[in-house]
Amino acid sequence: MSQEVGILQCTWGLCPVSASWFGYRPSLAMNVTFLVLFTIAFTAHLLLYLRYRTSGFSICLLIGCALEVSGYAGRILAYTNPWSLPAFFIQINGIGLAPTFFAAGIYLCLTRIVIVYGASLSRVQPKVYTYFFVLNDIISLVIQLPGGIISSLSASQGRAPTTGAHIGLAGVSFQVFSLTIWLVLAGEFAVRCLRAGRGAWDGRYEKARDSVQFKLFLGGLVLAMAALYARSVYRIIELREGYTGRFARDELAFCVLEGVMIVILSFATALFHPGVGFGDAYPLITEQKAKFPRPWKKNAFFMKDIMRTRALLDSSDRVDALGLDSVEMVTKSQI
Template sequence: MSSLDDNELYMGCKAYVEGVSTSYGYIPSEGAGIAFCVLFGLSMIVHIVQFCWKRTWWCSLFSIGCLVELLGWAGRTWAAKCPYNSTAFMLQISTLIIAPTFFTAAIYVLLGRYIQLFGRSSSILSPKLYLWIFCTCDVISLVIQAAGGGLASSESDEVNGNTAPGTNTMVAGIVFQLASITIFVFCAVDFLRRSIRLGYSQALLHDPLAYLLGAMVLSVVCIYIRSIYRTIELAQGWSGYLITHESYFVGLDGVMMVIAVGVFNIFHPGWLLPADHVFAKNQAGLESGVREEHQLHLRGEYTGHGQQ
């Protein structure tokens, strides 16, 4: 095939040509693309309504993540009609790698709110440190993955290009992200241990806060599963079994991310967390050392806020 034909094939919108493989190793499913566009679009709209209504502006991170996922799946829907289009390929691969970072950032903030609620002694790190440390790790991971993706993409355009260095760099970025999430999980477990020791087991396990905690755990598990899948997928290379079979991508990336963000539509922090002024009172109560009175006060304030 001539260079002119190549340009027409990869820059235009050509139907599948028998014997000419696509960058995906298959033709992306139009049905799956539309379905996930709808799911992430609906979740985004609901999150926007929820965080505007309850004025929990940090929850906009969920909406931004949904928007980025929506762009990625729009790219895959586009690729269903134009399977060779390089713009559609780069759109979906870049956005679907970035999107989970916004969900993890929101979870980092959420844990920070828990720490504010139960007091600084409930955590080894302050809420601000959680946000700075783990969001910085996510940014570093994205930079590494982006650098690897750019290198692999440039090499794939060459006749005898070697995509292995770029692919290995992308794997390193995902492994780094997986390691940071693992450390965060250990910190979250330490928070639970400290909180229970401080006497907050009732609030954590029986009050409405327990539903939000369960949502956070489910979301982290889904993100973790997705990260493991992407690590193995890229480690196998661009022609590996996982990356060339769309069902794995749909189930272990798309479905996992829908659950990870959709669970917070049902158990939204704006509904289940106490108001900001309650956080301030709780913090003051802990600093004064009035532990038992503070716990009773917390339950009273919390119940009142939940009825708004």
């Protein structure tokens, strides 16, 4: 690029494409393909929401797919002008923030899985998973969002968005930390279930657990989490060097480790949707989940404390199948 020409004044006749925000001319075919795929995924999740009313999960996935569509629309715009500031802004904020919402949707599934196998087998009560991981996801989003804004402001002044990239790196790193904790807790719960044996699992959900749909849902969730984890690790490596680093300017790596990974996540969560996986048990699971007290209430964080309170009430006819109605009443009375 000529020294007299700033990046904001660049055109095809004045600057090499290597001097653009992307460092290359984004592939039109690749980005149109991803835009179409995420549009299909968005439509599928919308239809599945209307069918199964999986509100929290579906809203997260729909927002994520919509952000991906906007991000790839930005990259298509960059095909005609890789120096376009709006194209750069749309891409880094759309594609950069979308996985945060995908993660939130996946996090929400663990609470219901715990209930299906038996809340009494969990170290912490089911609502802890929801509140803890959604809070972590909000923190990750709060960190990443300013990073995207600062990157855009730096770019609008013709400067390399280094500071914004480093802030984004902090947000993605926190997201990987949260994903790792989720995997550890999910694995720990699985081990507790295996050690307890099928006889200790909640009998009301035996039909749901033994169904092919539920097994496929679990497999799809594992696939989606693996894809999200791989993408997030790639993103850390990419942002360590900033938006002008080697990985940020490698379109093939971006295609495989960003685009393909999130496509796998989007379609795995649609094809093996929780509404289908839990089937007719979904409303009962939702009802049972609502009966648990908020985890910050007294004696309401660990299941052993809830079960101890239940044991104190077992001599009374006021206890339901799990004792949760009475436990919540007693917990509230202790505050």
